[in-house]
Amino acid sequence: MSETKDCDLLVVGGGINGAGIARDAAGRGLSVVLCEQHDLAAHTSSSSSKLIHGGLRYLEYYEFGLVRKALQERELLLRAAPHIIWPMRFVMPHRPHLRPAWLIRTGLFLYDHLARRELLPGSESITMARHPAGAPLDASIKRGFVYSDGWVDDARLVVLNAMDAAERGAAILPRTRLEGARRDGDRWLARLRRADDGAEITVRARGLVNAAGPWAGSLLEHQLRRPAANRVRLVKGSHIVTRRLFDHDHAYILQNPDKRIVFVIPYERDFTLIGTTDVEYEGDPAQVGISAAETDYLCRAVNANFRQQISPADVVWSYAGVRPLLEQEGASASAVTRDYQLELDAPAGAAPLLNIFGGKITTYRKLAEEATDRMAAALGVAGSAAAQGRTGSGVAIGQAAAADAPAGASVAARSGWTATAPLPGGDLPGADFGAFLARLRRDHPWLPERMALRLAHSYGSRVTRVLGDARCLDDLGAEISPGLREAELRHLTAEEWARTADDILWRRSKLGLHATPASKAALEDWLARHLSSQPPSPMPAPQPA
Structure with missing residues (x-):
C-alpha cells in the first residue's frame, strides 16, 4: 500500500x-x-520543567537578548492559552555565600523591565518569618525574593x-x-x-x-x-516528583553551590515537581532516563533548603529529556545557550x-x-x-x-x-480562567471538583466537546482509569491522535500519577477494542487553510 x-x-x-x-x-x-x-x-517537549519563563539565570551569562525575547513571548502566551498557561510566583531563598543580595536585586530589576509586563506582578523582597513560603524552609533562611513567571502543560x-x-x-x-x-x-x-x-x-x-x-x-x-x-549538543535534564512538600501555591528557585538552580514546583495538587539537571548525553534520545546520581543531586538541593528531608525512596515518578542545544566550544552544559x-x-x-x-x-x-x-x-x-x-x-x-x-x-x-491568535480552547472571555471555571461548575454541578478543574485546564472553551450533552457523571461512560471516562477517551482518540495508554496518562494528561497497574491495563484493553474498529484511514490531503 x-x-x-x-x-x-x-x-x-x-x-x-x-x-x-x-x-x-x-x-x-x-x-x-x-x-x-x-x-x-x-x-x-513533554520532559521540560513546564515553565513559560524568561530564564532569570541566563542573565548571569549576559544573554539579555534571549531573556528579553522570552519575556515578550511569556506575555503573548499567557493571553493565547490561559487554560494551559497561568501565572506563578517564584520564591528564591537568599543564600549570601552563593550570590549577594545586590546581585539578585539587580537581576530581578532587569527581569522586571527588559520587556513590557502587563499581566504579572513585579519582584519584591520578603522576610521568611512573615511570608507563607518561609514556613517549609530551613530556619537558617531569613529572607528571600519573589518574582513572577508562568506555568505550562508542555505536552x-x-x-x-x-x-x-x-x-x-x-x-x-x-x-x-x-x-x-x-x-x-x-x-x-x-x-x-x-x-x-x-x-x-x-x-x-x-x-x-x-x-x-x-x-x-x-x-x-x-x-x-x-x-x-x-x-547539536545533547544535554539531559531530569526531574523527580514527590508527594506534596508544602501547602501554598508558590514555587521555589533554589541556588546551588555549583551555580546551577533547581525548581521546586507545586504539581498536580498532590505532588511536588523538582528539577532540573544538566548532564552531557550520548546515545539514543528515545532511551534517556534519570540516573541515581541525578536523583541524589535533586534530593540534596531540596534538603539544603527545606525542613522536610527527602530521599530517593520518596520519589513517586521521574522523567528525563534531552535538550538539543547549539554546540558552544568550551561552554559547560548549564552555560550553553x-x-x-x-x-x-x-x-x-x-x-x-x-x-x-x-x-x-x-x-x-x-x-x-x-x-x-x-x-x-x-x-x-x-x-x-x-x-x-x-x-x-x-x-x-x-x-x-x-x-x-x-x-x-x-x-x-x-x-x-x-x-x-488564541490556541484551541484559549478564547476565554478576558483570558479569565477563574470566571470560566466558575461558569463550568455552575452549568455542570454534577462534575466532581477535581475533574471539573482538570477538564477546564485541559480543554478550555472546548470542554463541551468532551462533555457533550451529559447531565450526570454516568453519561460520560464508564471510568476506565481514575478520573478518566469513556467520553474523554473517545475525544482523545478521535481529535488528539492518542493511541496508547502512555499517550493519555502522561502526555494528554498527567493522570498516570493516579493510575494503578490494573487501571492502566484496563485502559490498554479499552484502547485495543476501540481502535481495532477504526482501521487506519488514508492520509488526508494537505489543503490551504
Whole structure:
C-alpha cells in the first residue's frame, strides 16, 4: 500500500517547534504535512520543567537578548492559552555565600523591565518569618525574593498547536517516520512509513523543515545525507516528583553551590515537581532516563533548603529529556545557550531545507514565525494581506492571490499572525480562567471538583466537546482509569491522535500519577477494542487553510 501527496512544506518533527511551524505555515495558506516518528511531544517537549519563563539565570551569562525575547513571548502566551498557561510566583531563598543580595536585586530589576509586563506582578523582597513560603524552609533562611513567571502543560501545548494546524488544513502524521528524502529539482521527494500498518507514503514537498530536535543532526546525516553548519549538543535534564512538600501555591528557585538552580514546583495538587539537571548525553534520545546520581543531586538541593528531608525512596515518578542545544566550544552544559539557530540551505533552483537547532519552549512561537517567514521567502510565495484571526483568512488569501503563486503552490501571507491568535480552547472571555471555571461548575454541578478543574485546564472553551450533552457523571461512560471516562477517551482518540495508554496518562494528561497497574491495563484493553474498529484511514490531503 502506497500513497503520494504534494504539499508546500514537509515538517519533520512533532515536538513544540515542529507543531508551531506547522500551525503558523498552515495559517498563512501553505499546504503542510507534519510527520513525527513517535507520538506528538513524546520526548523533549513533554520532559521540560513546564515553565513559560524568561530564564532569570541566563542573565548571569549576559544573554539579555534571549531573556528579553522570552519575556515578550511569556506575555503573548499567557493571553493565547490561559487554560494551559497561568501565572506563578517564584520564591528564591537568599543564600549570601552563593550570590549577594545586590546581585539578585539587580537581576530581578532587569527581569522586571527588559520587556513590557502587563499581566504579572513585579519582584519584591520578603522576610521568611512573615511570608507563607518561609514556613517549609530551613530556619537558617531569613529572607528571600519573589518574582513572577508562568506555568505550562508542555505536552498539551504541542497538541493544541497541532490541532490548530490540522484545522487550518495541515496533515498531521504521528507515528510516521521519515525514511529518507532527496532533492528532485524544485521538490523534495520524501519517503514516509506509518508504524501502525507499515504503509509507505511519498510526499513531494516544495520545502522541508528539519525540526527533529535531538534527532536533527542524525536526520541530516542519515535521512537527508546533508552536511550541517551547526552541531547539536545533547544535554539531559531530569526531574523527580514527590508527594506534596508544602501547602501554598508558590514555587521555589533554589541556588546551588555549583551555580546551577533547581525548581521546586507545586504539581498536580498532590505532588511536588523538582528539577532540573544538566548532564552531557550520548546515545539514543528515545532511551534517556534519570540516573541515581541525578536523583541524589535533586534530593540534596531540596534538603539544603527545606525542613522536610527527602530521599530517593520518596520519589513517586521521574522523567528525563534531552535538550538539543547549539554546540558552544568550551561552554559547560548549564552555560550553553538556550537560544535557537535557523540554518537555511537553499541553492538556486533547488528545493529549500530549513534546519532548526536549539530553542526553548517559551520562544517556540517566535521561532515558528521566523522559520515560516524564511521558508515563505525561499519558496517565493506572496500574499496580498496578512492572515487575520482564527478562521477564513487563509482561504481568502489563497483565492485572492492564487494567480501570483509559483506553479503548484498555495499562497502564504507575508507576515505572521500567531501573536494575537488564541490556541484551541484559549478564547476565554478576558483570558479569565477563574470566571470560566466558575461558569463550568455552575452549568455542570454534577462534575466532581477535581475533574471539573482538570477538564477546564485541559480543554478550555472546548470542554463541551468532551462533555457533550451529559447531565450526570454516568453519561460520560464508564471510568476506565481514575478520573478518566469513556467520553474523554473517545475525544482523545478521535481529535488528539492518542493511541496508547502512555499517550493519555502522561502526555494528554498527567493522570498516570493516579493510575494503578490494573487501571492502566484496563485502559490498554479499552484502547485495543476501540481502535481495532477504526482501521487506519488514508492520509488526508494537505489543503490551504
